[in-house]
Amino acid sequence: MSVEAEKPLGPIDTERPYKKLIDFRNKTYLAPLTTVGNLPFRRICKEYGVDITCGEMAMAKNLLHGQQSEWALTKRHASEDIFGMQICGSKIDQVVKACELINNETDVDFVDLNMGCPIDLVFKAGAGSALPESRGKMVKMIKGMQTVLDVPVTVKFRTGLKENTPTAHKLIPRFEELNVGLCTIHGRSRMQRYTKSANWDYIRSLKQEFTKIPLFGNGDVLSFEDYNNCKAQSGVDGIMIGRGALIKPWIFDEIKEQRHWDISxxxxxxxxxxxxxxxxxxxxxxxxxxxxxxxxxxxxxxxxxxxxxxxxxxxxxxxxxxxxxxxxxxxxxxxxxxxxxxxxxxxxxxxxxxxxxxxxxxxxxxxxxxxxxxxxxxx
Ligand SMILES: Cc1cc2nc3c(=O)[nH]c(=O)nc-3n(C[C@H](O)[C@H](O)[C@H](O)COP(=O)(O)O)c2cc1C
Incomplete structure (x- = not known):
């Protein structure tokens, strides 16, 4: 008798069970950082105690073209015990196909969909921060990714396109229906550059609407006090750190130890x-x-x-x-x-x-x- 025939009869289980469930809550998360978030840098951050690391963003199209430099971005170091890769693309079939390859060829714990990249080239193609604007496409893309991946799909996005009209809260019901593994919001709009502070008040209002899945906040954390304040004020499940880690990677140690380190x-x-x-x-x-x-x-x-x-x-x-x-x-x-x-x-x-x-x-x-x-x- 074949193995197939031994399976009990019943409806086909369309929800793939995740091989590995990750409890993201209350962990420190090193942001995906193009160019500077390379493997040697992430090793340094691991030494200073970061919990979650993510590779530099990879373009789905380049992965499908077999570009070696793009596949190199999916490489993890042995010390990276919770490691994800980030993917960016505008076409559902390309992103899903690339995820299928990622599932077969790489060893990652989660795949993050980039929905925040602000640059024109990416935005005009309908990827990055343009994706949440095409809600139907976004949902289909995430569903497709979930179908082919054995690991959780996570998403990273901004407050919206313009500073004064945040729209991210409209995405929450979709993400909750899709049961994505983790949402991370960078508290800035697409148009907003780094001159103005991240909007942690908005992040707090968003957190109040999330009930089922974890939400991480991101923006402007450079000290353990910033970390404590942002976490307490917003109630998020965790914090992602980008430039703070580039400027002082030992920030992760300071957060764990809750003290300033006067490093020589x-x-x-x-x-x-x-x-x-x-x-x-x-x-x-x-x-x-x-x-x-x-x-x-x-x-x-x-x-x-x-x-x-x-x-x-x-x-x-x-x-x-x-x-x-x-x-x-x-x-x-x-x-x-x-x-x-x-x-x-x-x-x-x-x-x-x-x-x-x-x-x-x-x-x-x-x-x-x-x-x-x-x-x-x-x-
Ligand atoms: C040099 C640099 C590269 C970045 N690359 C990416 C990237 O590849 N993918 C992404 O989602 N965000 C990228 N970001 C945005 C960061 O992940 C993060 O959202 C942003 O810097 C805000 O966090 P921070 O205030 O802690 O730096 C990059 C930011 C910087 C400064």
Whole structure:
């Protein structure tokens, strides 16, 4: 008798049981971060105690074209014990097909659908922050993903398109019907850049409407106090952290220990040394691997330099949307680490990776030092 014939008769079970259910609640979550949220950086965050990590956004179309660099984004490190990948696409069949491949070819614990990417190219194609505008398509896409994946589907979205007319609350009934594994809201609209604060009041009002599935909030958390306040005020089930982790990855340790860490420049250099080792392991030790490691280190340093050591601050904690005046550190290294100049970031890289090639120039992709142009570049 075949195995099939032994199954009890009855209706076909259309809801695939998840292989692995994840309890996301009350865990810290490192945001998906294009370019800078690479595997070596995530290893550093794991060392400082983050619970959930997510890979950089991958485009469904590129995955279907078999682009190696896109598939590399789904790679996890052994230390990433709750690891998801993020997918972005505008066509249902492409996203679902890509998820089928992800299910067969990769080892991830969840797949997050990007519904927040603001950039024109993605938006105009109907992906990212445009998806919630086509509600029917969005629902079909998530259903399709759930059908082919053995792991939970999660979603990340913004408050809406325009700052003064938030629309995310209209999505809640859909997400609850679909029983998605986790919703994360970045408390900004598509049009809103990083100059204005995230809207945690709106996040709180949203949380009051969520009854069945967990909701995480995201936006502007740079200290354990920010974390505590945002969590208590909004009642969310957890917090996702992006730039706060780039500027000071030890924020996860501060949250766990509930204290400020006056980390020394030596300890910070050690962290960079570990990053370089992980980088060489990940990108290779040949000249291209070293070059990549240097480039991604500089890319990260374009955020790291904004950290102001606890010991030199008049008022703690530092706030994400406040710019500190230039200062001298407590030693030469601390001063160098605070430099906003790309040439100094290369100098730092030379302390760890040896001299940069003569033709090496560095222009940060994310231009973190300019708030006006602070948009994230996806593709
Ligand atoms: C450099 C950079 C890259 C980003 N890449 C992505 C991405 O790939 N996918 C995504 O959903 N959000 C991306 N974001 C948005 C963040 O995940 C997060 O929602 C946003 O930065 C707000 O959180 P924060 O205030 O903690 O930084 C990116 C943000 C930055 C600064």
């Amino acid at each position: 420049s030596r300890e910070r250099l050690d962290m960079l040394k570990r990053f370089c080792n992980y980088g060489l392991e990940h990108w290779g030790t040949d000249s291209q691997g070293v070059n990549n490691t240097r480039r991604f280190l500089c890319e990260w340093q374009s955020f790291l330099y904004r950290y102001v050591p606890v010991g030199v601050m008049e008022v703690v904690p530092q706030k994400l949307n406040e710019r500190a005046p230039p200062y001298f550190g407590r030693d030469e290294l601390e001063t160098l680490m605070a430099s906003p100049k790309a040439a100094d970031w290369v100098k730092l890289s030379e302390m760890l990776l040896g001299p940069a090639p003569e033709d090496f120039t560095f222009v940060p992709k994310h231009k973190a030092n300019s708030f006006e142009v602070m948009i994230y570049i996806y593709i």
